[in-house]
Amino acid sequence: xxxxxxxxxxxxxxxxxxxxxxxxGDSSLRVALLEGTPLERIQPGTEIDLRVSAISxxxxxxxxxxxxxxxxxxxxxxxxxxxxxxxxxxxxHIHFDSAAIxxxxxxxxxxxxxxxxxxxxxxxxxPNVELYCPATLGLASVRETEVHMQLGDGRELCxxxxxxxxxxxxxxxxxxxxxxxxxxxxxKAVVTTVGTEKPHEETAWQxxxxxxxxxxxxxxxxxxxIVWSTTPAQADHLLAIEGDAFALELAEAFEWRLGRxxxxxxxxxxxxxxxxxxxxxxxxxxxxxxxxxxxxxxAGQGVNLGLLDAAALAEVLQGAIAARxxxxxxxxxxxxxxxxxxxxxxxxxxxxxxxxxxGSPLPPVRLLRNLGLNLTDATEPVKNLLARRxxxxxxxxxxxxxx
Ligand SMILES: Cc1cc2nc3c(=O)[nH]c(=O)nc-3n(C[C@H](O)[C@H](O)[C@H](O)COP(=O)(O)OP(=O)(O)OC[C@H]3O[C@@H](n4cnc5c(N)ncnc54)[C@H](O)[C@@H]3O)c2cc1C
Numbered sequence: 273x274x275x276x277x278x279x280x281x282x283x284x285x286x287x288x289x290x291x292x293x294x295x296x297g298d299s300s301l302r303v304a305l306l307e308g309t310p311l312e313r314i315q316p317g318t319e320i321d322l323r324v325s326a327i328s329x330x331x332x333x334x335x336x337x338x339x340x341x342x343x344x345x346x347x348x349x350x351x352x353x354x355x356x357x358x359x360x361x362x363x364x365h366i367h368f369d370s371a372a373i374x375x376x377x378x379x380x381x382x383x384x385x386x387x388x389x390x391x392x393x394x395x396x397x398x399p400n401v402e403l404y405c406p407a408t409l410g411l412a413s414v415r416e417t418e419v420h421m422q423l424g425d426g427r428e429l430c431x432x433x434x435x436x437x438x439x440x441x442x443x444x445x446x447x448x449x450x451x452x453x454x455x456x457x458x459x460k461a462v463v464t465t466v467g468t469e470k471p472h473e474e475t476a477w478q479x480x481x482x483x484x485x486x487x488x489x490x491x492x493x494x495x496x497x498i499v500w501s502t503t504p505a506q507a508d509h510l511l512a513i514e515g516d517a518f519a520l521e522l523a524e525a526f527e528w529r530l531g532r533x534x535x536x537x538x539x540x541x542x543x544x545x546x547x548x549x550x551x552x553x554x555x556x557x558x559x560x561x562x563x564x565x566x567x568x569x570x571a572g573q574g575v576n577l578g579l580l581d582a583a584a585l586a587e588v589l590q591g592a593i594a595a596r597x598x599x600x601x602x603x604x605x606x607x608x609x610x611x612x613x614x615x616x617x618x619x620x621x622x623x624x625x626x627x628x629x630x631g632s633p634l635p636p637v638r639l640l641r642n643l644g645l646n647l648t649d650a651t652e653p654v655k656n657l658l659a660r661r662x663x664x665x666x667x668x669x670x671x672x673x674x675x
Contacts, residue, residue, distance in 0.1 A: 278304045278402075279599060280589070281421060281431040283409040283444050287325075287384065288561030288578035289437025290391035294338035295586035295673060297398030300593060304429060305395055308408040314347055314389055320465045321383035322540045324489060324497040326352070326476060326572030328379050330664025330674040331579045335391070337673040343390030344382060350492035351377040354475040355659075357645070359630065361482060364642030366649040368659045378663055381476070381489045381497065384575075409438070412447050414556050418600075433600040435558050435585070440547060442563035448554045454547035454566070457627065459484050460507035461569055462500040464539040465491070466522065469531025472496050478570070479526060480630040485570045486525055496530070498522065499569055507541045544568055546624055552613055553605035558585055565616050570630075571623045576664060577616055583671035584611045615668045 280296060282289045285307025293305040312318075327335075335341040355368040355378060370378045395401050408424035412434055419434040436444025445452070472490035479486045484501035491497055500510065500522070510518060519533035547566040552559050561578030588608040592599045629641050648654055660666035664674060 275420070275428040275430045276304070278302045278429060278431040280304070280433045280435060281306065281409075281419070281429055282435045282437050284308075284436065284438035284442075284561075284563070285388070285392055285395075285403070285405060286437060286439060286561065287387050287391065287575050288582050289435070290388055290395055291334060291338065291340075291579055292435060292437060292560060292582035292586060293395040293401050293403075294340055294391055294398070295334070295582055296589065297338065297395065297401050299400065299590060301400060301589065301599070303398075303401045304431070305392075305401060305403050305405075306407045306409050306423070307392070307403070307405040308424075310406040311389060311392060312385060314386060320491060320493075320495065320497070320537065321385040322463050322465070322538060323384040324381050324491070325384055325387065325575050326379055326489060327382050327387070328573075328576045328662065328664035329375075330670060331576045332380060333675065334579050334583050334673045335387075338391075338394060340390045340394040343393055344386055347386045347390070348383070348492045349386070350381045350474075350490055352379055352381055352474050352476045352490050353377045354473070355478075356475055357478045357480070359480045359638075359642055359645060361480070361633070361638045362642035364645035366645045366655070368655065372652070373656045373659055375663070375665075377474075378476070378659065381491060409443065412444065414448070414554070419556050432598065433556055433558065433589075433605075435560060436563040437560050437582075438563055440545075440562040440566045442559065444557065445549055445559055445563050448557040448559075450549050450551045450554065450559065452547050452549050454545060457544040457546065457568060458504065459501050459544045460504050460541045461544055462498070462502065462507050462510045462539060462541045464498050464518075465495050465537035466498055466519070466533050467495055467535035469534055472530060476572075477526075477529060479529075481525060482631070482633055485630065487570075487572075488526065488530065495535075500525070501544060501568070501570065504543075511539050511541055546620060548617065548620060552609040553602065555602045555605075556600035558605050558608060560585055564612075565620060567620055567623045568627045570627055571662070573619060573623065573662070577619060580664075580668075580671060580674060581612050581616075583673040584608055586673070587671050611669065
């Protein structure tokens with residue numbers, strides 16, 4: 273059987289893989305993007321996706337630079353201008369306001385389905401990118417000068433580079449023989465969409481409970497998307513109870529900040545873990561996004577880190593083409609690994625530290641974290657730096673597409 277030949281095959285057309293394909297659009301590389309799940313059609317009345325992401329300013333710049341942002345705004349995106357975080361175990365509180373740092377907003381809350389579809393539709397417009405969807409990568413073997421691949425339906429492909437953008441259970445990572453480190457948090461995140469009695473005021477709210485953080489994320493149409501991280505037993509209970517009982521428990525857990533919960537949508541839950549690949553690259557293989565690292569959703573940064581991976585890898589590959597180098601060569605791919613691994617590890621450590629700090633019932637820890645929150649809240653320069661870092665406007669070596 274004849275093999276279709278590409279320079280780059282990207283396994284996984286989730287947000288990160290699709291963004292990478294767009295970032296390589298209009299380059300001299302022939303790119304194939306494989307996505308296993310068929311695309312849904314989004315229409316004006318389509319129900320709000322259970323999965324939403326807090327998108328940083330840096331990520332929004334990437335979407336705009338690759339020409340996918342207009343596709344998202346044409347459907348629906350919601351800005352958030354303020355963030356309010358407080359500790360259930362004391363008086364600790366911190367408030368971020370975009371106006372205080374001279375910015376129009378802190379970021380956007382966007383449904384994952386909308387981000388992914390806009391990126392895939394944009395990818396399809398590039399003459400050098402071919403979208404295979406639905407198509408599952410079933411097998412890959414690395415040879416000296418190329419990777420041979422077989423799709424689930426028997427079609428065969430080959431490429432100089434295979435990128436694993438296939439999520440936390442990455443098969444590409446497995447085929448490359450890359451191990452991961454990490455641990456389960458013994459928590460699940462319950463997600464749903466709710467209506468609230470009071471307006472959300474374009475504010476992202478998060479209350480740290482002893483069992484895990486509870487976030488209310490403001491949506492474009494006045495609803496809130498909920499991410500309630502808690503023990504597996506409580507998560508199972510929250511999924512099993514009737515909507516009215518859920519509304520009451522949610523309002524109570526949130527201290528009635530937005531009044532009564534007036535509507536509850538479908539509910540789902542995701543187990544939470546921290547995971548980090550020991551290597552991001554092997555000869556002819558690179559890993560991006562959740563295939564390389566999985567973080568706790570408390571800081572809303574998982575996909576933002578993945579988008580920086582995609583932008584950095586695209587920049588490294590474009591540099592290699594300009595220098596007439598082999599894009600699958602280990603020494604080329606190592607540039608990407610050196611660029612992103614340290615930064616990702618630092619962020620993983622910080623988010624894990626937050627998770628542990630706020631999960632601790634020990635009185636001295638509770639006292640310290642409350643003092644820390646209030647002190648940071650009162651120290652404008654530190655607070656502003658934190659906000660700018662979370663927005664992707666400070667810290668780290670940003671890829672060109674994110675600047
Ligand atoms: C509850 C929750 C809330 C979160 N909130 C935020 C947030 O607010 N902000 C944020 O930045 N991050 C957030 N995250 C993290 C974020 O969702 C992930 O980091 C992000 O989805 C990872 O994207 P990805 O494209 O790397 O992987 P995935 O989203 O897992 O996509 C992988 C894709 O690959 C496809 N695939 C897999 N195997 C194959 C194969 N063999 N062949 C072809 N295709 C394949 C899959 O169908 C899928 O589409 C949250 C996570 C959770 C659990």
